[in-house]
Amino acid sequence: MRxxxxxxxxxxxGIAHRLLPWVIVFVLCFGIVLTFRSVTSHAADxxxxxxxxxxxxxxxxxxxxxxxxxxxxxxxxxxxxxQEWTLGIGIIEHGDNMCLSIPNNNxxxxxxxxxxxxDQATGQIWLRDRGGFENPNSGLCLAMPNAQTxxxxxxxxxxxxxxxxxxxxxxxxxxxxxxPKGEKIACYAEKEWTQWQSGTPSHExxxxxxxxxxxxxxxxxxxxxxxxxxxxYPFTGGETNGWDENIASNIQNMGFTLHAASSNYIxxxxxxxxxxxxxxxxxxxVSGGHNPTFIYGNSATIDxxxxxxxxxxxxxTSKGSEGQVIYYLSPN
Numbered sequence: 001m002r003x004x005x006x007x008x009x010x011x012x013x014g015i016a017h018r019l020l021p022w023v024i025v026f027v028l029c030f031g032i033v034l035t036f037r038s039v040t041s042h043a044a045d046x047x048x049x050x051x052x053x054x055x056x057x058x059x060x061x062x063x064x065x066x067x068x069x070x071x072x073x074x075x076x077x078x079x080x081x082x083q084e085w086t087l088g089i090g091i092i093e094h095g096d097n098m099c100l101s102i103p104n105n106n107x108x109x110x111x112x113x114x115x116x117x118x119d120q121a122t123g124q125i126w127l128r129d130r131g132g133f134e135n136p137n138s139g140l141c142l143a144m145p146n147a148q149t150x151x152x153x154x155x156x157x158x159x160x161x162x163x164x165x166x167x168x169x170x171x172x173x174x175x176x177x178x179x180p181k182g183e184k185i186a187c188y189a190e191k192e193w194t195q196w197q198s199g200t201p202s203h204e205x206x207x208x209x210x211x212x213x214x215x216x217x218x219x220x221x222x223x224x225x226x227x228x229x230x231x232x233y234p235f236t237g238g239e240t241n242g243w244d245e246n247i248a249s250n251i252q253n254m255g256f257t258l259h260a261a262s263s264n265y266i267x268x269x270x271x272x273x274x275x276x277x278x279x280x281x282x283x284x285x286v287s288g289g290h291n292p293t294f295i296y297g298n299s300a301t302i303d304x305x306x307x308x309x310x311x312x313x314x315x316x317t318s319k320g321s322e323g324q325v326i327y328y329l330s331p332n
Contacts, residue, residue, distance in 0.1 A: 048084045048085055048086060048170075048172050049077060049079070049083045049084065049085065049170070050083075050085050050087075050092070050168050050169070050170045051077065051168065051169050051170065052074050052144070052149070052164065052165070052167065052168060053131065053163070053164030053165065053166070053167025053168070053169075054074070054144070054149055054164045054165060055164075056076055056077055057074045057075065057076060057077060057149050058074065058075060058076075058077040058078075058083045059072065059074065059083065059085060059092075059100075059153075059168065060072065060073050060074060060075035060082050060083050061082045061083075061094055061095075061115060062075075062082070062152070063082070064080065064081050064082035065115070066094065066095040066096070066098050066115065067098075067115070068114075068115065068116050068117060069103065069114045069115070069116065070098075070114060070115045071112065071113075071114055071152040072100060072113050072114060072115060072152065072153050073150060073151055073152050073153060074144055074149050074150065074151075074153065075149075075150060081095075085100075085170070086172070087170055087172055087173060089179070089183055089186050089187050089190060089269065089286065089287070090125050090126065090127060090186070090190060090286050090287040090293060091118065091124055091125065091126065091287070092126050092133065093118060094115060097117060097118045098115045098116070098117060098118065099115065099116060099117070099118040099119075099124040100113060100115065100124065100126060100142075101113070101114055101115065101116035101121065101123050101124045102114075102123035102124075102135060102137075102138065102140075102155060103116065103123065104123070105121060105122050105123040105137060105138075106123070106138070106155075107137065107138035107139075107140070108138075108155075109140060109154075109155060109156055109157060110145070110154050110155065110156070111138075111140070111154060111155045112152050112153075112154055113142060113152065113153040113154060113155065114152075119289070120287060120288060120289030120290075120291070121289070121291065122135075122137035122291045122293065122315045123135065123137065123138075125137060125287050125293045125315075126142065127190060127193060127194065127286075127295075127313055128190070128193075128194040128197070129141060129158060129161060129194070129197045130161040130162070130197055130198050130199075131161050131162065131166070131167040131168070131169065132158070132161045132166045132167055132168055133168055134158055134197075134313075135155065136293055136313035136314050136315065137291075137293070137314065137315045138155060139158065139314075140155035140156060140157065140158065141155065141156055141157070141158040141160075141161060141166055142155070142156075142166070142168060143155065143156035143160070143165055143166045144165040144166075147163070147164075147165040175187075176188055176191065176231070181231075181233070181270060181331055182268050182269045182270030182271070182330070182331060183269045183270065184231050184232070184270070185227060185228060185231045185233065185269070185270035185284065185331065186269035186270050186284065186285065186286040186287070187231075188227050188230045188231045189227045189284045189286050189295045190286055190295065192206070192210075192223075192226075192227065192230075192295075192311070193295045193311055193313055196311040197311075202305065203303055203305045203306050204305060204306045207219065207303075207306050207308055209226070210222045210223050210226045210297065211308075216307060216308050217299070217308075218279060218281075218297075218299040218309070219297040219299055219308060219309055220245075220281050220282050220283065220296050220297040220298070220299065220309075221244075221245050221282055222297065223284075223296060223297035223311070224245075224272055224282050224283075224284055224296075225243070227284055228331075231270075233331060235254060236254060237250075242254065245272075245274055245280050245281070245282040246280040248274065248327060248329065251272065251329050252329070255331065255332045256272070256329040256330060256331055256332065257329070257330050257332060258327055258328075258329055259327060259328045259329075259330065260326070260327050261317070261324070261325045261326050261327055261328065262326075265328060266288060266289060266290060267285045267288045267289070267292040267328050268285065268288040268330055269285055269286060269287060269288050270284070270285065270330070270331055271284070271285040271288070271292075271328045271329060271330045271331075272284060272285075272328065272329040272330075273285055273292070273294060273317075273325050273327075273328050274325065274326060274327050274328070274329065275323055275324060275325050275326070276323040276324065276326050277319070277322055277323040278322075278323070281296075281323075282296070283295065283296035284296060285328070286313070291315055292315065292317070293313065293314070293315050294312075294313065294314060294315070294316075295311070295312070295313045296311070296312055296313075297309055297310075297311055297312075298310050298311065298312040
């Protein structure tokens with residue numbers, strides 16, 4: 001093999017001398033990059049904790065187990081992996097595909113809260129309610145047991161969401177902007193539900209927005225139309241001519257696919273669910289799966305502040321003789 005020799009005018013010492021300034025620059029730049037990476041990573045850790053209303057305490061995976069049925073507690077905020085959480089659309093996730101859960105979908109007050117593999121179970125759905133998190137399947141909220149820190153968390157009545165032991169805050173909030181179409185629609189529905197629950201702005205202001213200032217009416221369809229518009233996918237032609245919830249073909253003509261509830265179709269976030277209650281009724285799927293969670297305008301329950309309906313969230317697909325969901329319409 002032919003050896004590559006150095007020119008007589010530039011020996012190895014000369015090369016080292018000329019390269020030394022560049023080596024120094026490289027080392028300095030590399031150190032700056034490492035420092036920047038360290039700072040940003042640390043900042044990300046801080047942003048992903050969920051803080052209790054009890055000062056200095058955070059939502060915590062006890063021993064950072066990340067295993068099925070691992071207990072979840074509140075512990076002194078320490079910026080460790082055990083306190084890193086991701087707020088998704090309707091879920092609170094920890095680590096790789098582990099979700100904050102009520103095991104066996106237990107709807108009793110005092111049920112323990114654990115980690116379980118994310119599988120869209122109704123016990124894994126958490127919606128923002130005022131300062132806390134509510135599971136719409138049970139109507140119960142995430143809380144410290146007997147207002148005591150350092151113990152496994154439980155479900156409790158949502159009547160105490162202004163108390164520190166039911167308050168949970170996070171600097172990280174799910175963004176609707178870059179989500180896929182269905183999830184984006186569901187995200188906007190959850191956002192409106194949170195505003196309704198918080199009472200800011202008022203129910204009357206929100207209702208006037210959803211119904212375009214119309215007087216009392218069954219406003220479930222108005223709410224669905226409003227959410228699609230906010231998400232950037234407005235309906236066309238108005239309710240009667242364009243998408244009346246009682247005329248599935250109208251909605252299909254706007255680019256939806258109809259799926260019979262009796263089929264093998266698994267509802268997805270953003271779907272419109274049609275119920276055959278008297279007069280017809282529509283809801284938005286915010287969490288899909290075999291047991292979907294819905295958000296909707298409910299005219300049957302009168303909100304005393306508006307004289308019109310309430311906004312509801314639940315997992316009810318049938319009300320016996322009153323009717324049931326008979327099809328889903330998914331946006332294409």
